[in-house]
Amino acid sequence: MSHIDEWAPRAFDGDPRALGRLISIVENGGDGVREIAAAFAARAGRAQVVGLTGSPGVGKSTTTTALVSAYRAQGRRVAVLAVDPSSPFSGGAILGDRVRMQEHATDPDVYIRSMSSRGHLGGLSATTPQAVRVLEGAGFDVILIETVGVGQAEVDIAGLADTTLVLLAPGMGDGIQAVKAGILEVADVFVINKADRDGADATYRDIRSMMALVTREPHEWRQPIVKTVAHRVEGIDELVEAIDKHHTWLGEHGELARRRLARARAEVTAIVLGTLASRYSVSEGLSAKVADGELDPYAAADEVLAAS
Amino acid sequence: MSHIDEWAPRAFDGDPRALGRLISIVENGGDGVREIAAAFAARAGRAQVVGLTGSPGVGKSTTTTALVSAYRAQGRRVAVLAVDPSSPFSGGAILGDRVRMQEHATDPDVYIRSMSSRGHLGGLSATTPQAVRVLEGAGFDVILIETVGVGQAEVDIAGLADTTLVLLAPGMGDGIQAVKAGILEVADVFVINKADRDGADATYRDIRSMMALVTREPHEWRQPIVKTVAHRVEGIDELVEAIDKHHTWLGEHGELARRRLARARAEVTAIVLGTLASRYSVSEGLSAKVADGELDPYAAADEVLAAS
Numbered sequence: 294m295s296h297i298d299e300w301a302p303r304a305f306d307g308d309p310r311a312l313g314r315l316i317s318i319v320e321n322g323g324d325g326v327r328e329i330a331a332a333f334a335a336r337a338g339r340a341q342v343v344g345l346t347g348s349p350g351v352g353k354s355t356t357t358t359a360l361v362s363a364y365r366a367q368g369r370r371v372a373v374l375a376v377d378p379s380s381p382f383s384g385g386a387i388l389g390d391r392v393r394m395q396e397h398a399t400d401p402d403v404y405i406r407s408m409s410s411r412g413h414l415g416g417l418s419a420t421t422p423q424a425v426r427v428l429e430g431a432g433f434d435v436i437l438i439e440t441v442g443v444g445q446a447e448v449d450i451a452g453l454a455d456t457t458l459v460l461l462a463p464g465m466g467d468g469i470q471a472v473k474a475g476i477l478e479v480a481d482v483f484v485i486n487k488a489d490r491d492g493a494d495a496t497y498r499d500i501r502s503m504m505a506l507v508t509r510e511p512h513e514w515r516q517p518i519v520k521t522v523a524h525r526v527e528g529i530d531e532l533v534e535a536i537d538k539h540h541t542w543l544g545e546h547g548e549l550a551r552r553r554l555a556r557a558r559a560e561v562t563a564i565v566l567g568t569l570a571s572r573y574s575v576s577e578g579l580s581a582k583v584a585d586g587e588l589d590p591y592a593a594a595d596e597v598l599a600a601s
Numbered sequence: 602m603s604h605i606d607e608w609a610p611r612a613f614d615g616d617p618r619a620l621g622r623l624i625s626i627v628e629n630g631g632d633g634v635r636e637i638a639a640a641f642a643a644r645a646g647r648a649q650v651v652g653l654t655g656s657p658g659v660g661k662s663t664t665t666t667a668l669v670s671a672y673r674a675q676g677r678r679v680a681v682l683a684v685d686p687s688s689p690f691s692g693g694a695i696l697g698d699r700v701r702m703q704e705h706a707t708d709p710d711v712y713i714r715s716m717s718s719r720g721h722l723g724g725l726s727a728t729t730p731q732a733v734r735v736l737e738g739a740g741f742d743v744i745l746i747e748t749v750g751v752g753q754a755e756v757d758i759a760g761l762a763d764t765t766l767v768l769l770a771p772g773m774g775d776g777i778q779a780v781k782a783g784i785l786e787v788a789d790v791f792v793i794n795k796a797d798r799d800g801a802d803a804t805y806r807d808i809r810s811m812m813a814l815v816t817r818e819p820h821e822w823r824q825p826i827v828k829t830v831a832h833r834v835e836g837i838d839e840l841v842e843a844i845d846k847h848h849t850w851l852g853e854h855g856e857l858a859r860r861r862l863a864r865a866r867a868e869v870t871a872i873v874l875g876t877l878a879s880r881y882s883v884s885e886g887l888s889a890k891v892a893d894g895e896l897d898p899y900a901a902a903d904e905v906l907a908a909s
Contacts, residue, residue: 349656561887581865
């Protein structure tokens with residue numbers, strides 16, 4: 294796979310074609326992934342990684358676009374990785390959303406990429422860290438990872454990002470459904486987008502009441518709630534400020550190092566499990582015995598493990 | 602774990618306390634899981650398993666409640682497993698939703714249970730099949746599995762159910778976001794709930810246009826689109842009919858056997874991987890080397906695999 298020797302240096306310089314090529318290799322889980330990891334290892338941990346998650350329709354894409362503009366105004370180079378955990382397609386998976394990003398299409402200091410994680414063992418946790426490594430290697434100051442936020446994907450994003458934004462919007466289902474208890478654990482910053490709509494205050498109160506249920510020590514991070522109207526670029530500077538404040542807090546409390554250590558461990562674990570999974574296979578005959586109730590699945594698993 | 606010998610026969614008779622106890626053991630991943638699997642193996646594959654998925658706010662819980670009533674009117678015994686992939690809590694996780702199910706609380710032929718899958722390796726795919734086995738063992742005619750439908754959870758549900766319902770509602774984000782390409786793969790029946798609202802026809806057209814992009818052979822299943830207003834119990838009989846029609850189609854085309862074989866294989870694979878994961882651990886020191894860029898994650902994984 295010597296072409297990686299050729300593409301990696303170009304990617305270090307931020308060449309979008311080289312970045313695209315390498316991330317495609319990561320996405321497809323090809324042989325080159327290992328070589329890419331080796332080439333990019335020494336350039337790890339330089340970017341500020343921001344996760345952005347929320348239900349469909351809360352305005353993730355619009356908010357991402359507005360954040361990109363705000364970072365560019367500060368002179369920071371920004372990469373966006375839009376991960377779609379439910380799409381079987383790669384590259385153009387969420388093209389509909391990406392069309393809105395056209396205003397940044399000609400800016401060489403902005404790189405935008407859609408990526409599918411479906412079908413990979415471990416989903417997001419297996420491929421996204423490698424793509425982040427490639428973007429870090431290319432010297433981006435900020436890497437924004439955007440994903441639909443329900444279930445494991447949002448937990449994975451939180452494990453990968455330094456700062457995780459959870460977006461909510463007024464009127465997206467009732468409070469109990471929109472502000473699930475699990476969200477409190479993953480959010481570093483809450484964003485109420487479409488805050489000009491009816492119900493924004495109710496959403497604000499829902500978050501507050503949920504936060505009130507958790508006891509925090511004085512030194513612990515208390516999630517701010519930022520109101521935005523992303524399509525009118527309102528509240529975006531305040532959001533950037535909240536993100537940076539959290540990043541500073543992470544550094545001052547040793548949390549940044551702790552999170553990056555946990556991330557490295559999760560990354561290695563995902564590779565170990567992927568490798569192991571490829572070594573074991575469950576035969577048709579054994580599956581049929583389980584389906585027919587002749588064998589329970591644990592006894593079948595014992596057979597698989599003993600046979601390898 | 603001899604108490605399973607005691608609870609299993611009671612569960613076979615549908616005793617809700619025994620069911621609750623056994624499903625809690627499954628949910629917590631305790632030692633008894635293996636024993637439960639052995640006790641229930643021979644009673645596998647008797648129920649019709651229906652998955653129900655959709656974004657927050659589309660009316661999953663209301664639709665589930667209406668379906669339960671419709672099945673009861675036909676004299677069928679129904680179990681509901683409400684799986685919350687984002688909640689760290691068990692049992693009472695989505696109590697808010699369950700409150701609406703109170704009308705069935707005193708019916709001995711209805712069993713309703715919330716379950717968290719978070720934190721388990723493999724999420725839904727690891728614990729839900731075992732819970733379904735317990736409910737099948739208890740002789741329920743229909744098992745409804747309800748989950749928030751984005752990402753891996755919805756793919757897992759589709760892998761577990763005979764028939765998967767994808768619920769949409771008008772005005773939940775624009776068409777591109779709501780009707781993601783991935784949904785076409787998991788849906789056996791589309792349900793447009795809240796069909797009395799503005800935009801129901803637009804949602805219908807969105808689904809139709811997406812379906813038109815896929816070429817189907819004459820013998821292949823063509824997903825019906827059922828319009829419902831679940832809170833007024835409108836369209837529910839049509840939905841039950843669509844589900845049963847699909848189930849008949851599955852049987853006639855050998856698909857039911859094929860799906861149950863795939864399900865058994867996935868179940869065994871999840872157990873194999875869970876067992877393997879518990880045998881390998883990534884040390885703090887190795888994680889630190891990866892975080893600091895001294896070692897790439899693949900090289901670190903090699904060390905872990907070689908050491909065990």
